[in-house]
Amino acid sequence: MRVDARLTLPGVWELGRSVQATKDSDPVRKHSLISWNDSGELRVARIVPGGTVDPGRVMVGLASAAEDAGAQIVEHAEVRAMDFSNPPRLCVRHNFRGRIQEKEIRAGQVLLATNAFSLEMSGMRAAAVPKLTFALATAPLSAAQLRAIGLGSRRPFYTIDLPYLWGRLLESNAVIFGAGLVPPYLGAPSRFPLGDRSIKNAPRDLRYYDVRRGQSADRLRWLESRVRHLHPALESVRITHHWGGPILLTEKMRPVFQRHPRSEQVIVLAGYNGHGVALSAYLGTWAAEALLARRALPSWG
Template sequence: MSGPSWGVPPWRVELPPGRAALPERCDVAVVGAGLTGLAAAYTLARQGVAVVVFEARRLGAGASGRSGGIVLEGTSAGPLPEADDCIATLERTLSEAAIACELELPGCWELTHAENGAPLWRDGERALSLSETVPGGTLDPGKLLGGLAAAAVREHAELHEQAPVRGISGGAPLVLQIRDRELRADRVVLALNAYTASLISAGEDFHPALTLALSTQPLAPGTLEAIGLGARNPFYTVDEPYLWGRPWGPDRLIFGGGLAFAGSKRVERVDIRAQEVARSLAQLEQRVRGLHPALADMRIAERWGGPVAFRASRTPILCRHPSLDGLILIAAYAGHGVALSVHLGRLAARTILDGGTLPRWGEVVSSSEAREVG
């Protein structure tokens, strides 16, 4: 029986060779092979730590292989202490690990639904105007993922795909249930993003959702210039309704916007073929066609969705688990995680290496402190 479908994104991830046999013991187990988990694994392995990564499906099966690849600074809640130089961490990592992933940093456009000088495009009945250019750019998320995985393996980290962790217990060492086996690890980095609540409590204000995207077929020559994207800036709206996008390759565009929630809060149960989700994708397509006359007849190449998670404060989760000694929990980037995931994965690894503290903003919110996401 096939499970829910999220469609197929345009990125391709090249996998390093895997290992067949599961080990019984390691220094650090990383759970989740997205950008966060792989950045943590690479950083630890580089320092000689015995790291094993467990991925339930395939590398990048979560948000990381489905991302739009827009590189942004800070967090969705703005720059935070120890999360205000994510682009520099990304650039340093690419250079250190020799990863080529088409990083371009022309600046990211913040757009508003307002007549601000000469509007750029129209979003339905309203004008869309450029408000500000902030630090940022684009990359190919498939190449970043594959590059991080290869770099981690080069440093002797082990990667296991199709290895879902079904439970974690104990402390010093922690015990992970994987397939029909148990593995003991002194430390665990849990980097499950929107799936966190399937394994562990992420607090009452943790909300996973599926977010939607589409890519165009190659556009007619001159289209990017005609619609004002000749300098290849990615963009997002700072007000509702939310829309983001970026040029891709010489002549294609990627757009995204819209959220679908699962009543169960289990994002893996949402399907892009479900009526409500298919309607949101159709609305996204209609909006994009209306932005500029040059896009009215564009042809769509791929339509897909991917998991994101939000907290009311929009600050990520980054903390030591209150009762599972040795476990660090990282999640909930609110759709703002390409550079942040690499930065926080590396920050968590450094904390394990030097025993340092984690910033207060990343603590899990207890039920009495929780508010609903607005």
């Protein structure tokens, strides 16, 4: 698809605090470039294959490739309810230039690949737990600062014990740090009538979340304090951005990828447990093959 995702694959640091996670006899641990103060001494446990992409470029590139292949992307449209008839019927609310239009769409097949808050329609309310997770970005760091904190190699990192912490560099030399989970407010289901066989989608409008208040603000203050105490070079670093977003946690950390229990014509794909940037593209390709009857769904889904 020729998507310029700014993919880099330098490897990924796995960081740990415990003796079991980071044995002193391990040469990677012994010569760790990272030595941070975070509920104990946080050091490199091992290097694993991997790297980073620019999620914004991935999204734009995939959207462009989809349109080039004939797909139609309708922005500002919300599926409010679905009737599991044959064929399935979807009630869509579309905000077109300030005018609200409500339409019914009949589809031979449906792929439900929505965000972590859309659980009623996918039938996953009892099988998955939505959470809000948080991150912040620093101002660009100097080469000396990056060397001091051990990120001169530009490898991304994540911890293999708790409390969890992950991070990566941007092209500007700013660093993103992420951690923290809080339960989101899920709201009440919408009142969009479609009949007894339908499932109504609850509104999950993230525009109404304000990370400057409540538990979200507490978590971001906690994260910023952790970052400033990791290393003296980060103590007075300027924080330029704070944000949060939804993730969906599932049993055994396995994505949900299966036929909907109420219709063989509907496939559910969700629950990436925080790894959606990579898994949504990979499993989305698999789902397209399944819709075309070219590939079976996984046994673990």
